[in-house]
Amino acid sequence: MTYTSETPTPKNRSASGSPQSPVLAVEGLNVSLRRGATWNAVVRDMNFRIDAGETLAIVGESGSGKSVTSLSIMQLLPQGISRVEGSIKLSGRELLGLSAADMVRIRGSEMAMIFQEPMTSLNPVLSIGEQIAESIRFHRELNRAAAKAEALKLMDRVRIPDARRRYDDYPYQFSGGMRQRVMIAIALACKPRLLIADEPTTALDVTIQAQVLALIKELQDESGMGVLFVTHDMGVVAEIADRTLVMYRGDQIETGATEDIFARPAQPYTRALLSAVPALGSIQGSPLPQPFAIYDSTTGEADATVRDFPDTRQLDAPLLLDARNLVARFNVGKSLLRRAAARVHAVENVSLQLARGETLAIVGESGCGKSTTGRLIAGLQKPVAGRIALNGENIAGRSQRYISRHVQMVFQDPFASLNPRLTVGKAVAEPIQVHGLAGGREQEEIVANLLRRVGLSPDVARRYPHEFSGGQRQRICIARALALKPGMIVADEAVSALDVSVKAQVVNLLLELQEELKLGLVFISHDMAVVERISHRVAVMYLGEVVETGSRADVFGNPGHPYTRRLLDAVPIPDPARRYSRRATAARELASPIRPRDYVPPVREYKEINPGHFVQVPGPEWADESRG
The missing domain is CATH 3.40.50.300 (P-loop containing nucleotide triphosphate hydrolases)
Incomplete structure (x- = not known):
């Protein structure tokens, strides 16, 4: 698929009006992963750019290739079973082909990444402050005292309260929102030109999510860094993204200004993705639960078989x-x-x-x-x-x-x-066996009926x-x-x-x-x-x-x-x-x-x-x- 960039906006021009080189330029990106002797293409012909101070959201559901794209830019895909082709330029410098040592110096200093689950990204045996200071010492070559002072400033900047007292705390002593702020502090420690945020708010509560999004935007406005935001949440995209790129099964199918994507989606999959977003207040006044409309990704149309459900409550019976x-x-x-x-x-x-x-x-x-x-x-x-x-x-x-x-x-x-x-069949049958409710052929029939009831074929019991x-x-x-x-x-x-x-x-x-x-x-x-x-x-x-x-x-x-x-x-x-x-x-x-x-x-x-x-x-x- 051929990609044509939009007309340059004031964000990608210098004060004199001359065009600036983008913070990130990706052209013809193809990524393949090897399984056995076979190479499988998981990302095909990706083309996009991010200018200074701009946020590009890559959206799509699991398996669309959006996280693989971000890991390719950071060159964090496992060697030997991954193959990355095309061009990835950071401020005009080609990243593909650089040595591992060069990439180590670039990661953290010129570009940084925030991952979805901060608890698995932080070292459980190092204090929070030490993990922030570690990046500063490595990339900025400061001594331990100076690095600690910078780390404390960063902790204050991302609004970690009582930073000096909490410097020696460990990750398990922080809430999910606070751990994600620590990850942001580490990512921003060396003032990178590009920040990649891969599903950074998916597991967070709605209030903490709002605070993290506001914090990223505020820090971006202060430093002018470009942000690549990877998500499947279209509500978050509407909140934070200047432009949006939609991926479907490894392909870039649509890109443009976020306002245009939301107002006039061109592809059926994009329409389905937007239509499926639950909007707060959409069933205001209804006393009963309402099912979600299910949208076809190939047509963008709602499934006409989805129906409303009657009131199932038995309020006159003894309380369950x-x-x-x-x-x-x-x-x-x-x-x-x-x-x-x-x-x-x-x-x-x-x-x-x-x-x-x-x-x-x-x-x-x-x-x-x-x-x-x-x-x-x-x-x-x-x-x-x-x-x-x-x-x-x-x-x-x-x-x-x-x-x-x-x-x-x-x-x-x-x-x-x-x-x-355990196979799926054995997992579903386990409670039946423990309670001695059935065995043999009868048990198999019960498992098959249960799988059918939840919309799966009985054949999956062997998987x-x-x-x-x-x-x-x-x-x-x-x-x-x-x-x-x-x-x-x-x-x-x-x-x-x-x-x-x-x-x-x-x-x-x-x-x-x-x-x-x-x-x-x-x-x-x-x-x-x-x-x-x-x-x-x-x-x-x-x-x-x-x-x-x-x-x-x-x-x-x-x-x-x-x-x-x-x-x-x-x-x-x-x-x-x-x-x-x-x-x-x-x-x-x-x-x-x-x-x-x-x-x-x-x-x-x-x-x-x-x-x-x-x-x-x-x-x-x-x-x-x-x-x-």
Whole structure:
């Protein structure tokens, strides 16, 4: 595919008006990976440029080749099994053909990269400050004291609070958002001309994502660096990108100004990608969950077979779940008397109810206690205090074997949830075997029916987890969760890491299963747009406490707590024309749930602002938050 660059804008001209060379120019890029004796082309004929101060977003779903493209520019693809052809120029200097030693000097100093998962990118045995200073010492040849001083300045610059005290902290002591800020500090340590950000916000909570995007943009405006932003989130693209390049199965299929791509997409795949983005408020006024439209990537048209689902709730029957005053705490450290020095107050006085056929969404940032609440409900963790009743029966003292017949859990990472040594069929059959429900031919038929129910062929039972995509693996996990015919499923961030189209398919599958089996769903997520689609009721958690609960229409349409408004305000708007109209989200980290050993939680007061819509009376820490 031939690429013609756009007419130069003021960004790629000098003060005198003469054209400047681009920060990055990629021409005729082809990348092949070897599997056995065969070379497979994974990126074909890529052509693009990035000017100083400009952000180019490369978008596409998993397998499109966008991450391979970014790794090719950094020359980080494994040698021997990768082949990169074409031209990659950084400020006019050809990178292909440079020695490994030359590339080591360029990486970090002239161009840098931020990866998706900061915890796997940071060294767990080195302090945060030392990891930032290490890059400075290597590339700028400063002594240890000068490098530390520069590292502290960078930590302040990326808004890591109390930088001097936290210099010697380790990665595990930082939240996800703070770890990503550390990665940004390392990337910017030597003032690179080009920053490559590969899915840097995918795993972050919506408020932290907004802060990271704002920080990258602010630092870019200060230094004039070019930014290559790799993502599959079109809402993020609308927020940050000047131009957008769309990839599909290794090909560059469309490129142009972001406003033009959103307003007038030329390719069916681009139209499908944009149409599949969940827009907050799109079903405002509807009391029931609404399925996502599924778009055909070859035509860009919506699948006409997608239908609305009826109200499946059985509100007049006994509650499927009735959790009262749940408390979960974890000891931290040891005192001189070998007692806990402090405690993590993970869940504090949480009460939740769920009817059969109903979906309750639990939302909040990482560390708010929503996943711990889910584990308490599923019996995977015992509460310090409180009561959990399933179908009206208190499960205190009941075995995990008993609880698992009623409640099953689907986790965020399906690959980590499946045993790589077991075939899919054996993984789905395992709960049936453990509980002695069936064997032999009957078991095989049950597994085949479960796979069909989640949209997979029974033939896949002979294959292993690594042979499937992320969305298919999550379907397998759902099939396994259904094996014991539970009344309730706890889905803990079950679609957070999936591409937008696959996410839509899995959400629709859950709605179909809910209608067919009258399942109760506890849907744990930080993705507010997806929560709006799937939930009947919503509980908002902050620092282990429920601060607001009510119908989805009430919580989204009339949020009563400042924290709920903060979550909703931080959702990216998939419209470049409204890029600067969204209310700024202040850089406010989730406070620590670690309390002294003798800490007594305050008694909270709740107001019922609508029937069934309860809001915790905000404490003094929210005094600066307003509706403005």
